[in-house]
Amino acid sequence: MSALAERVFAGDARGVARAISLIEDESPAGAELVRAIYPRTGRAYLVGVTGPPGAGKSTLVDRMTTEWRKAGQTVGIVAVDPTSPFSGGAILGDRVRMGAHFGDEGVFIRSMATRGHLGGLARATSDAALVLDAAGKDVVIIETVGVGQDEVDIVRTADISIVVLVPGAGDEVQALKAGIMEIADIFVVNKADRDGADRLVQSVAAMLALQTFQPDDWRPPIVKTEATTGTGVPEVIESIGTFRAHSEATRAARRRTRQEYRLRDLLSHRFMQLVEQTLPAGELQRVVDGIASREVDPYSAAADIMNRVRGAGPAESRIPVEGGPAKP
């Protein structure tokens, strides 16, 4: 494991890929790796990019990467891709996504597909970003389809959140409804050559005008881009730099929020593993049967299981092994 951590620290692409795979598998080895690399994280600037499907996020991220590379910055990208079984998965995604950056060791791209519940994906995404951070990437971009609360949560705890919108029928409503407007530090109106781009800019501006800003508050700029040609992308990078300088003082608080969110999620997850280890085989299923047949209600059943897990023996012997040795 420490050998793999060393490869990550050296920025070795295969080592990084292997590390992220361990994490994606939610294996104990993945947790062990995060443990090993954690002290060497916290240096990368974490950029969240979200927006509705079809907004051109991946093209924009690609162009932003080109700009950062020109400026000598290394870039890691975690693209969260909630793929349906119909669409064939993200297997070829990384290679396709590399595109112009293929062969550039200063760029690492990883697509993460949904596996089971998205909670697992949020955990894996967060840990994958730590790997890219430990691998020395200056900027780590997390790109998600920002339409559900969990996906928004992935992005909102980044150092900066960029919301990408696109002109078109119903998009304003879509952005509103999905609750992603409030998390934007920068709005990007992509495909700005399309009809309705100015109207979209105006409606975002109108919504911002409804907000109360204090004199020192950051006011999210609205940047128009055509990601396919690169128009406007330098302005996005410039806005990110301005925000970064502006938010110097509040960045620590934001990272703290991210870490708290992560810790709470991990605790819930560990507890469920403990429940499954503590109850006899098939017991959880029997409880569910009892709920299904209305013999017991879910709240009483949960209280009962809580008691059984907590009374199940010495604490030390019951902690999931991948949690590793607990601090005294």
Next chain:
Amino acid sequence: MSALAERVFAGDARGVARAISLIEDESPAGAELVRAIYPRTGRAYLVGVTGPPGAGKSTLVDRMTTEWRKAGQTVGIVAVDPTSPFSGGAILGDRVRMGAHFGDEGVFIRSMATRGHLGGLARATSDAALVLDAAGKDVVIIETVGVGQDEVDIVRTADISIVVLVPGAGDEVQALKAGIMEIADIFVVNKADRDGADRLVQSVAAMLALQTFQPDDWRPPIVKTEATTGTGVPEVIESIGTFRAHSEATRAARRRTRQEYRLRDLLSHRFMQLVEQTLPAGELQRVVDGIASREVDPYSAAADIMNRVRGAGPAESRIPVEGGPAKP
């Protein structure tokens, strides 16, 4: 509490509204109420309706309700509305939504807004459906914007899941990307008078053609509607009836999945409450500080907290009070 449960059983609209408010507040009284009504649930047919914003879901649900009312069925509706701070919330939503059904005691509509993390909303939605079930509604519709995993989870465990699509640029991609295609028991192509409706029907059919169906498998039909005029809505109701008959044998298994999902979620939630009760005030924050300063990694911190919570004393005295008396 039992008085309120009695009002729910009697189908009293104010009692139902009060019960759902208790649940929405995540108060101990809400859990107590679910406990009281739970034995009288399981009779309603639970219909999940999801789709992208702007697909016309609420109009469709309204028309479906009219059809069911004509057939003498009572209908409860839980409309999940992940409202952004900009949009003003769902305060007036219920009244607006009642529309044609205003004054009809056979219809109850409740909009649920996002409060905090969506996990809480999924719990509240599920419990609100139980209240409408206990109140004797024959059909309970849960309507969500089906774009994020949590929202999809709300709908996928209903007795039937209806995915509403709408013709328009990028919508096919949108449906695909959001991963909602695989959960559909019925596809509705709404606003079927629009350009591109037939193309959308064909692309959904083409995706279905890629799936392998066993002879007895349900093949999701694609129904075209114009919800604003009601065209096609009787066909939707008919398809629901056909699915209901077809899935008689598998319904119990699906409900079991729903109950297991609910139990797991409740356990995680209860455990986090226990963590907050067990640790001294401010301790969780100090742990987060330690993670932020890289003194400890999240996995070790989680293992440590697990140990402390589990070793914190007799199980009985530590169970959250709203869990109620545990079974021996």
